[in-house]
Amino acid sequence: MEKISWQSPSNIAIIKYWGKYGNQLPRNPSVSFTLKHAVTKTTMIATPLDKTSGTPQVKFFLAGVENPAFADRVTKFFGGIREFFPFIESYHYEIHSENSFPHSSGIASSASGMSALALCLCELAMRIQGQTEAIGTSSFIERASFISRLGSGSACRSLYPKLASWGETDAIIGASDTEATPCEDWLHPLFNGFHDDILIVSKKEKSVSSTVGHGLMDQNIYAESRYNQAKSRMSVLMDAFRTGDIQTFGEIAESEALTLHALMMCSTPSFILMKPNTLKIIEEIRNFRADTKLPLFFTLDAGPNIHMLYPDQIAKEVADFRESQLKDLCQDGFMLLDEMGEGPIRL
Ligand code: DP6
Numbered sequence: 001m002e003k004i005s006w007q008s009p010s011n012i013a014i015i016k017y018w019g020k021y022g023n024q025l026p027r028n029p030s031v032s033f034t035l036k037h038a039v040t041k042t043t044m045i046a047t048p049l050d051k052t053s054g055t056p057q058v059k060f061f062l063a064g065v066e067n068p069a070f071a072d073r074v075t076k077f078f079g080g081i082r083e084f085f086p087f088i089e090s091y092h093y094e095i096h097s098e099n100s101f102p103h104s105s106g107i108a109s110s111a112s113g114m115s116a117l118a119l120c121l122c123e124l125a126m127r128i129q130g131q132t133e134a135i136g137t138s139s140f141i142e143r144a145s146f147i148s149r150l151g152s153g154s155a156c157r158s159l160y161p162k163l164a165s166w167g168e169t170d171a172i173i174g175a176s177d178t179e180a181t182p183c184e185d186w187l188h189p190l191f192n193g194f195h196d197d198i199l200i201v202s203k204k205e206k207s208v209s210s211t212v213g214h215g216l217m218d219q220n221i222y223a224e225s226r227y228n229q230a231k232s233r234m235s236v237l238m239d240a241f242r243t244g245d246i247q248t249f250g251e252i253a254e255s256e257a258l259t260l261h262a263l264m265m266c267s268t269p270s271f272i273l274m275k276p277n278t279l280k281i282i283e284e285i286r287n288f289r290a291d292t293k294l295p296l297f298f299t300l301d302a303g304p305n306i307h308m309l310y311p312d313q314i315a316k317e318v319a320d321f322r323e324s325q326l327k328d329l330c331q332d333g334f335m336l337l338d339e340m341g342e343g344p345i346r347l
Contacts, residue, residue, distance in 0.1 A: 016260045061096045159180060160182035
């Protein structure tokens with residue numbers, strides 16, 4: 001029996017992955033901040049299967065409660081990676097997962113959850129091969145990024161500290177569609193400790209899963225121009241990271257979020273994922289920026305919650321503004337204050 005535990009963070013995309021094909025390949029490059037506090041801790045107990053005793057089983061527990069729906073998703077994921085891990089069907093798996101953020105907080109956990117699970121599997125592979133010294137090396141992390149991607153595309157970026165890209169782009173040498181690339185070295189010191197305050201407008205589950213959302217892009221008449229837009233934005237944004245151009249960073253971050261939502265609004269069927277308070281908060285942020293000239297920006301995932309992005313230098317001013325103007329627009333005043341983090345930890 002092998003017992004393996006990893007903690008892995010969530011991430012917030014600045015250039016969004018939206019549209020995929022083949023076996024989890026992205027239609028355009030994306031880049032994200034790795035978060036610090038929004039993490040999943042996963043323990044995997046793998047028990048060798050007695051050849052005479054049936055087929056492998058996955059049991060999944062979320063915060064101590066058995067979750068058959070997640071067990072099904074993991075079983076599917078394991079089925080899809082058999083070619084990379086031939087041992088996978090020779091074990092039973094008991095998986096215990098815990099998120100640092102409340103289950104019903106509207107925060108997607110697939111990036112942190114799938115990356116933590118992929119790390120456990122990669123460690124199991126190393127143990128089976130007797131190569132425990134390879135655990136945690138850069139090729140191990142690369143492998144975990146590749147495997148995470150097959151579980152959830154955005155998860156592959158969570159393996160690296162601070163900033164990671166995914167998808168082929170002229171902007172980053174060696175960038176690939178099959179795994180993420182670490183980009184921490186691109187960051188100008190002005191981006192050190194960059195903040196992401198997650199303002200929870202609604203704690204409800206998303207009304208459209210990302211997988212369905214990606215699928216809608218196949219029929220969207222704007223899809224090709226969108227993919228080209230993301231491709232050309234990659235070089236502009238990576239330059240902004242390098243030179244500390246927070247203004248350009250912010251313009252791209254906001255436009256990416258609104259483009260993602262616009263694409264959903266004009267898909268068939270159409271989805272409007274913003275809520276009235278999402279728009280109110282956006283307006284407040286833009287007014288604050290106009291009044292103070294301070295670099296406070298927002299982005300959104302495929303849901304109603306606002307991610308407020310800003311450099312550490314203005315944290316005090318933003319805290320005052322957040323508490324006085326924004327807190328009341330959040331469900332039960334709920335906000336998760338996060339920032340750039342260092343990536344996964346072996347527990
Ligand atoms: C809007 O990675 O959740 O967060 O590959 O189907 O699991 P699947 O999708 P997922 O999509 C994330 C979409 C996004 C943008 C992003 O993180 O880049």
